[in-house]
Amino acid sequence: MSLPDRTGLSRREYLRAVVAVGGASALSACVAENGETDVPGGTDDPDSLPSRQHAWNDALSTDDDGNVQLPEHHVLLALSLVEDGAPTDEDRETVETSLRTLERAYEWSNEGLVFTIGYTPAYFDRVGSLATETVDLPEPTALTTREDPEPDDFDALLHLASDHAEVVLRAEEALFGDVADVNGVDVDADLSSIFERLDDQRRTGFVGPGLPADHTDTSGVPEEVPEDAPFFMGFRSGFRANQATEDRATITEGPFEGGTTQHVSSMDIQLETWFTQDSHRQRIAKMFSPEHVDEELVGEIGERLSTSSGVTDERIEATAEDARTRGVVGHAQKAARAREDGQPLLLRRDFNTVDGDRPGLHFLSLQREIEEFVRVREAMTGSDLAGNGVGGVLNNGILQYIFVNRRGNYLVPPRSLRALPPGDPA
Template sequence: GHPPRARPAPAGRPRSGVEDVMDDARRPKSRTGSDRQEPEPAPAHSPRPQGSTGPAGLTRRSLLHGGVLATALAALELAGRSSTVPMRTVSASSPGDRAGVPALPDIQFDIAGYTAPVTTEDGVEVQFGPVHTLFVTARLLRAPTRMDQAKLSGALAAIERAYPFSPAGVFTFVSYGLPYFSRLPGGLHGPLVSAHMPRLTSAAGRYALEEAVAGPTDVGPANPGIVKRRFNVPVSIEDNDLLFTLRSDDAGHIQDVLRWLGGSQVLAGRPQPSPHLEDLLAFTSSRAMFTQIGLPRKLADAESLVYAFMVNPKSPMWMGFADQQVAGSAPAADVTFRASGLTTCGPGDYFDHGAVQHLSHVILDLKQFYDVDDAGVPGDDAAFSERVQYMFRSTPPPSAGNADQITDGGGPAFLPNTFRGTDDAELSARGIGTPEGEHRIGHLSCLQRSSRRADGSPLHLRMDGPGYDSMDVPDGSAQPKLEFTAFVPTAEFFARMRTDQASLDLASRHGVPEDENGLERFLTATRRQNFLTPPRRHRAFPLVELI
């Protein structure tokens, strides 16, 4: 490697773009089609403790216009300033229209054929989804009725009429947490839910949808020995009823949909009555995600982050390594309840084309990951050759990087996500095949202990990306985030995969130091929850029509 290079300390912290946008959000604005004024947003809230039901007395309308969405809208605006709307060539396999009606997939999250064909970056096959994604969680204020089901179904259909089902328009997914199913007649284990909820083939007494649990390296009472260096925030297992996922290449389209849901009466520039669900839903959180080549570096430069010069200018991710490799994710159809082989669900069952969606909010300690001090001076572990092993593996590392191991990341952003067997992480932990026999564990090799079928094909569909906001940050500052979501066949599958990601068993058994264990020390998950994503035909309040 090369000796650390001093970087000049900034003369003074420039004003954050997030702060500018938040100030804009606080200024009174005229509503479209109305002379009413927007109220001042409330401060961003901290994650609720386990078992809580959210802030009392807040209506869906006040939450839409208050602090819950303000941070995400600010982050969308900030990312939108630095991003570009790509010119996409839609895959030739994209379903066409039948009699003018789009043949949209019954698997809600099956959008690969509507985005763009697989491309190659530095010899690695990748595929990118929409640039912008907004996750909005909500709780129900009462049990939904058939009339509510019709209203939500009509609202979703109106969005798809106004905006095409494509990155140029808006993709909308709706998923449901365990609290939703507990509200249905008979509750979670009553005859209605139990008759239709997929179960594990390995344990028929367990549902495919179970609540998320704290990961082995999450901060909290379950892990009293886990302490993070900078962001020591306990994880909250959320209890939301619904999760809305909105995706588009144009951040303005997502903002327009939110304003319409909040009562603007205008959608895509045309009059459209907003849905009247004020007495039914209350939004509880929102998280903005952006994914585009080079966008993290642009934001890092704009925000004068001390490690900006080390963020690879080609990477779509904060840590400098792309994770949009085609080889690292399964096709949507493979992770559904009916196709995975891990559940009792069969073709034609109510939830056959559904899956479990895990949602996490993760603060990234990039100062520690890039090993720079407050003045931007790199330390002993700043070299690309170190970071690539934490991300991938050490048996051997997938790349040695550039002669200059520091500037612009010090090596390539696009590397193959190669499956080297379920025992690769253990070999690395034992120091077999690693540089100088080091006992070190790589993030991806640990995941591959259980994330793939016997033939090496993935059994999960990742849809994660960078964020940048102040949610859950103790001092209220904007920080780089990982907005992580994945579609999996069962909650049990994800829990096992997350345990293997940490691989504390291998670290303990083979003497792997904490500072050689993958990415765990750089990640602080502050929120987790599992949801069931039903088939499109049942996406509006599933099972209510059977009551």
Template sequence: MTTAPALTDSQHAWESTFRHDDLGRPLPPKFHRLLFVNATATPGAAGAARLEAVLRRIDRRHPWGPEGLLFLVGWSPGWFERHTDRTPPVNRAVKMARWEDPAIDDFDGFLHLAGDREEIVEEIAAGLFSDSDLDVREHLQLAETRTGFVGEGLPRERLAELDIPEQSPLLLGFRSVLRGSQAPEPNITIAEGPYTGGTTAHVSRIELNVAQWHTRPRDEQSALLYAPTVRAAEADAFHDDARSDYDRADQTLAEHGVIGHAQAAARARVGDVPLINRRDFATLDGGVPGTHFVSLQRELRDFNNTRAIMNGADAAARNARVGVRHRNGINAFMNVTRRATYIVPPRPLRSFPFVRGAR
């Protein structure tokens, strides 16, 4: 019998609970819900106490981990502007590529629920906004729900008409979460100030043209996703980090006239360590294949820098065969439709942080 890890002040401390496959690769929780919420009114001290009582009830009800439930709560710049006397600790999201035109969400907050048992995730998501002992509708209104999945066989099962490899956990047919391709959780944890132990989140909705993507040979997919020097069989065997030859990007760009998605993004690493920790998952919300991209980082500028470098805009200026989207990573296959930013406070501050009327 295994014992669930003790809860820490960091709501985002999930990775110690992850299982691993035979190659030692981490296996994130399979099923996810993003619940976007607005306060019905400024809830005050009583509302904060009620929400915290509900969240502690969830803490006790299911073990902390994929076999039970993982969750976190984040709060937007709008929350701080409308319901506190504090300056927002994060800025609002902005457009991040010249070809995108996303809606910028302005919800008060969001909850990210995740686990390997979809029925538990659904039970908690439904219980928060229905007649149950978890009901928070007196103070929170559910504005939007986003759903998704990540795990071997799930994309092929849910999009059977496409030739997605059986072993792939995501819609593009490859694995993205490896130990070396993630910022370690201590690196994304705020180290000082009122939000010590917390982190920041950037949450976006990305539509993917998977039908067009899966007409391409897998070696071409691997070149675009990783680097032009990486073949699909090699990518399938990655177990610690995804080799992307980012330190040879200029050379491979000149030789192949292609820059890979991971290759471009990895140039943002510091000391060969990524700046962001991805909690993304596949979705078919609204019948449209895509990704709900949840990025955690100590400061939002870490995400902004990584995304700006990932765009590969400089590659188009260095090789005439490369455009801002053409032969430039997966830019031609993705369209960001929603963006938002949040602070994910430490656990003691997770319930209506700094709300007016509370001490």
């Protein structure tokens, strides 16, 4: 993929675009545009880092309401093992040394770098059966009759995230031996002898107020995207009261205690229909609930919501009644029906994308068990509500605007087992 034309692009648009391209030329372009970024260094003491790979929240910034803010730039690297058979201890040492290089180079924060590596069912089929008595890691499948997604059937997925475009690009280059040092730290080992990087499955994205609106020159991104919205569909997300805690998403027993499971759905979004077919009030009803419209809870992009989406127990209980009497139910309202003892099951870390030059979302969630993601997805689908709308017609949240292309399920082990884990470490 060639570098984008700088003409007519804002600095943020250009940096997002070069992250999507990746590689040495993109890194050079990023440095030429931005200069060398002053990034806080990491640590030589691995024990000072969290034992959980997915322990990001305490290291990330928060907004004015105290909601965790994800880093601005994201890269998902699909990896396939070079050699057949089970990895050796030497292979594991190489992977661990490579990952430790990043931790020595960059502070564990959004100003530096946070990352995870997770492993697919295909990986455990290759290296030895997973200890399923404590971790269930099913193959990804279609979850509605409207989708036929491609499965993530490679071996591993590495998620890199930082507020700085240069950091995610240089980290990726360091992992595959394409730079000699990273933020002043020598690259003593890399992943190139262990993993092949699948460039056709490389995925990128971004989160942040105003970033979606920067992409109205992309096909399928209408001018109506609100200027300050952090997500393409126009509303804030990631409210802390609607997110599972990292503790809730963590495996609590067995050989992978301290790890988590990860699901990734890559999807297109039909934004033009979303913004041109519906009024702002209709979009609020479909995203949240009809009562959000009645009570004017949301505002333009969700600025009236602070730490919660406003989906209360009463609004959840009213879902079937709203379908029957009002002909519309909200996305958040439906999904919240899967809460357990009033608590969310998923910790979402998804981000916008224009991969393939079209608007979309890489939906990434962490949860104790993949079954919990499936439960939430089924609640959000709302098949039990179909046909119950006024005159048999139901405006069923945002279903008609999203189209899932890929699904992947992963085990994200604790940090101590992240380097090519065996199926049963015990």
